[in-house]
Amino acid sequence: MRKKNIIVTASHLAFILILLSLLFAYEKTGRKLFSFLTPMSLKPYACEDTVNVTPEYISNDLILVNRDHPIPSDFTPDPVFYRDTDVLMGSEIIESYGALSDHIRETFGDRIYVSSTYRTTEDQTRIYEEEGPEIAAAPGTSEHQTGLAVDLYTMYHAGMAFLDSPVGRYVNEHCSDFGFIIRYPDGKEDVTGFSFEPWHLRYVGQPHARIISENDLTLEEYLDMLEPGSWYSYNEYVLGRVPEDNIVVPSSLAGCNMSFSRDLCGYVIVTIVT
Numbered sequence: 362m363r364k365k366n367i368i369v370t371a372s373h374l375a376f377i378l379i380l381l382s383l384l385f386a387y388e389k390t391g392r393k394l395f396s397f398l399t400p401m402s403l404k405p406y407a408c409e410d411t412v413n414v415t416p417e418y419i420s421n422d423l424i425l426v427n428r429d430h431p432i433p434s435d436f437t438p439d440p441v442f443y444r445d446t447d448v449l450m451g452s453e454i455i456e457s458y459g460a461l462s463d464h465i466r467e468t469f470g471d472r473i474y475v476s477s478t479y480r481t482t483e484d485q486t487r488i489y490e491e492e493g494p495e496i497a498a499a500p501g502t503s504e505h506q507t508g509l510a511v512d513l514y515t516m517y518h519a520g521m522a523f524l525d526s527p528v529g530r531y532v533n534e535h536c537s538d539f540g541f542i543i544r545y546p547d548g549k550e551d552v553t554g555f556s557f558e559p560w561h562l563r564y565v566g567q568p569h570a571r572i573i574s575e576n577d578l579t580l581e582e583y584l585d586m587l588e589p590g591s592w593y594s595y596n597e598y599v600l601g602r603v604p605e606d607n608i609v610v611p612s613s614l615a616g617c618n619m620s621f622s623r624d625l626c627g628y629v630i631v632t633i634v635t
């Protein structure tokens with residue numbers, strides 16, 4: 362009887378240990394292990410034949426900038442003043458940021474404020490020297506130098522406390538509706554090199570912001586997932602990542618509306634509205 366009890370206790374203990382290690386893995390890998398429970402919202406798109414195209418304009422929306430992937434020296438940002446303020450932002454994000462800001466004001470009767478957006482190399486160098494490598498990105502590796510990132514706060518709620526405000530929580534949950542992502546999400550420090558920054562939004566445009574957010578990805582993981590030469594469908598969109606020196610689109614979609622973004626990794630992301 363006693364022996365049986367010990368066996369039962371040991372098996373309970375083993376079960377609890379397995380459960381705990383699974384929970385630990387869940388936290389550590391940012392739900393990756395359990396991703397099979399939430400199906401990827403991007404589906405393969407069968408493309409039989411492609412045709413070469415020469416885009417009139419290639420945007421910077423999906424450029425990858427991180428500690429291992431600095432901004433190339435020939436990159437020229439395009440900062441402009443936001444509305445009638447003296448805040449400089451990348452021209453690409455002005456409209457979407459304005460839409461987010463207006464929506465917050467209409468929904469909450471409250472405002473979001475920008476603590477930092479476009480930074481020159483000199484700005485970034487000064488911040489890096491003042492705050493150190495733990496807090497600030499090295500000059501040449503900050504998204505702020507591209508003009509595509511904004512740091513936000515709301516009255517009395519800055520930094521991590523942004524999440525203590527209804528506005529901060531809303532921005533974190535819904536910024537993808539406006540083309541932005543939380544660039545350094547919780548639990549993805551090993552991928553991004555940054556701890557969780559609920560205030561740092563990065564513009565990537567649609568439908569990329571929604572796909573990244575719905576699938577709990579980082580920009581690094583999203584670009585990795587887009588296999589060069591493969592095509593994907595998402596709602597009314599078809600996407601592909603092709604070499605920048607050989608830009609092609611599926612022949613059957615050649616007449617559709619499409620846009621192009623470089624990724625600074627040697628590829629261009631093609632976004633087609635079908």
Ligand SMILES: [Zn+2]
Nearest residue numbers: 510511512561
């Ligand atoms: Zn930032």
